[in-house]
Amino acid sequence: MKIKDVLIIGAGAAGATAAFHLAKAGKTVTLLEMSSKELLKPCGGGMAAAVQQWFPFDLMPAVDEVINRVDFSWNLSDPVIAELPGSSPFWIVRREKLDAYIATKAIEAGAEILRPFRVTRVEKQEGYWQVANDSGEKLTAKAVVIADGSNSPWPKKFGIGPSQQHYAFTTSVRLERRGSLSKSTAKFEFGLVKHGFAWAFPLAGGINIGIGSFIGQHVTDRKVVLEQLLPALGFDPKEGIRTDGLLRVWNGHHSLNTDSLIAVGDAASLCDPFLAEGLRPALLSGYEAASSLNSWLEGDKKDLNDYTKTMKSKWGDSMAWGRRISQVFYRFPKVGYQLGIKRPTAPQRIAEILSGKMGYGDIATRVIRRLLFSADR
Ligand SMILES: Cc1cc2nc3c(=O)[nH]c(=O)nc-3n(C[C@H](O)[C@H](O)[C@H](O)COP(=O)(O)OP(=O)(O)OC[C@H]3O[C@@H](n4cnc5c(N)ncnc54)[C@H](O)[C@@H]3O)c2cc1C
Numbered sequence: 001m002k003i004k005d006v007l008i009i010g011a012g013a014a015g016a017t018a019a020f021h022l023a024k025a026g027k028t029v030t031l032l033e034m035s036s037k038e039l040l041k042p043c044g045g046g047m048a049a050a051v052q053q054w055f056p057f058d059l060m061p062a063v064d065e066v067i068n069r070v071d072f073s074w075n076l077s078d079p080v081i082a083e084l085p086g087s088s089p090f091w092i093v094r095r096e097k098l099d100a101y102i103a104t105k106a107i108e109a110g111a112e113i114l115r116p117f118r119v120t121r122v123e124k125q126e127g128y129w130q131v132a133n134d135s136g137e138k139l140t141a142k143a144v145v146i147a148d149g150s151n152s153p154w155p156k157k158f159g160i161g162p163s164q165q166h167y168a169f170t171t172s173v174r175l176e177r178r179g180s181l182s183k184s185t186a187k188f189e190f191g192l193v194k195h196g197f198a199w200a201f202p203l204a205g206g207i208n209i210g211i212g213s214f215i216g217q218h219v220t221d222r223k224v225v226l227e228q229l230l231p232a233l234g235f236d237p238k239e240g241i242r243t244d245g246l247l248r249v250w251n252g253h254h255s256l257n258t259d260s261l262i263a264v265g266d267a268a269s270l271c272d273p274f275l276a277e278g279l280r281p282a283l284l285s286g287y288e289a290a291s292s293l294n295s296w297l298e299g300d301k302k303d304l305n306d307y308t309k310t311m312k313s314k315w316g317d318s319m320a321w322g323r324r325i326s327q328v329f330y331r332f333p334k335v336g337y338q339l340g341i342k343r344p345t346a347p348q349r350i351a352e353i354l355s356g357k358m359g360y361g362d363i364a365t366r367v368i369r370r371l372l373f374s375a376d377r
Pocket of ligand 1: 009013014015032033034042045046047117148150171172245246265271277278279282
């Protein structure tokens with residue numbers, strides 16, 4: 001029996017990042033991915049350029065468009081425009097391209113990938129992890145990284161992450177032409193979607209449109225929203241490839257590791273509960289998980305608890321404020337738009353949040369006080 005250092009379940013953004021950093025540090029690592037090839041992924045693909053800090057190779061080959069302007073609207077009118085300052089702080093990627101790019105770098109660094117390999121069993125036996133698929137293929141390792149996204153059953157099984165999951169209801173539409181969306185511009189629309197917002201992010205020769213509802217069980221009628229949004233962007237109301245999905249979002253501070261298992265990305269419920277930003281925490285958690293596992297495998301420390309602590313300070317503390325903002329903003333979205341987005345200082349603040357320069361904690365108390373005070377009147 002060959003014992004690997006680490007098995008990673010899921011070759012998405014989080015899993016591929018962990019695989020790259022483990023392989024680069026000389027660890028034996030296998031990525032297990034259920035899909036036989038990269039499929040179209042329901043994701044807007046917007047991410048702060050600040051994610052580059054977690055990679056020694058250039059991410060630009062995976063970037064379709066660099067954003068320097070954000071258009072906001074309420075019911076497709078009442079526009080607000082934010083110019084993003086500085087050098088290209090916000091990027092748009094095709095997710096399938098980004099994931100494949102990082103996975104390729106991981107393989108070049110020495111990682112192995114098995115696909116299609118749909119993990120159906122994960123258990124610890126005599127100190128080692130056994131990970132298997134339905135065909136009975138089985139691998140053994142000292143540690144496991146759970147990176148299989150929003151439907152992952154493993155955090156619950158191993159008692160990590162939130163005991164109650166909170167989900168955003170999402171719809172994604174991929175269109176392979178640009179419509180009327182201007183170059184280098186991302187669009188956020190707040191009035192059409194109940195308890196959430198819609199977005200349009202440009203791709204090279206295409207566009208990602210999405211809808212997200214963040215509180216309650218009410219799912220906005222996507223057909224009604226798309227019938228208004230698509231023509232406003234120069235498309236037929238029925239155009240595009242559509243996918244509905246549930247996205248696990250951040251729901252409290254919890255342990256994200258056991259003694260030899262770590263959850264990353266959506267499986268660890270890290271996605272931003274206000275703006276659905278899940279790529280930055282996926283890449284950050286993949287990077288931090290690898291760093292923690294590397295020193296544990298080297299015998300430099302006795303457990304993986306520093307991973308949970310680091311994710312709390314570098315991400316969770318800001319998300320705790322993001323969740324509070326989300327709960328107030330999406331209950332009173334019209335007030336939120338007037339007082340949050342239309343303030344003269346808002347475009348600058350939004351740019352800083354989107355580019356990762358500022359966390360929600362930096363703006364939260366002022367925003368929440370303003371929203372609650374106005375909603376009470
Ligand atoms: C509509 C929509 C729009 C979004 N837009 C944005 C955006 O613009 N910006 C942003 O930052 N975030 C966005 N997000 C969130 C972002 O897509 C996620 O947070 C991100 O995909 C998390 O990456 P991940 O690697 O954790 O999970 P995933 O990308 O879901 O990867 C998980 C991988 O695991 C594999 N897998 C699953 N089960 C198994 C199994 N049993 N065995 C083996 N492999 C398995 C899957 O095939 C997949 O490849 C959006 C999400 C949605 C739904």
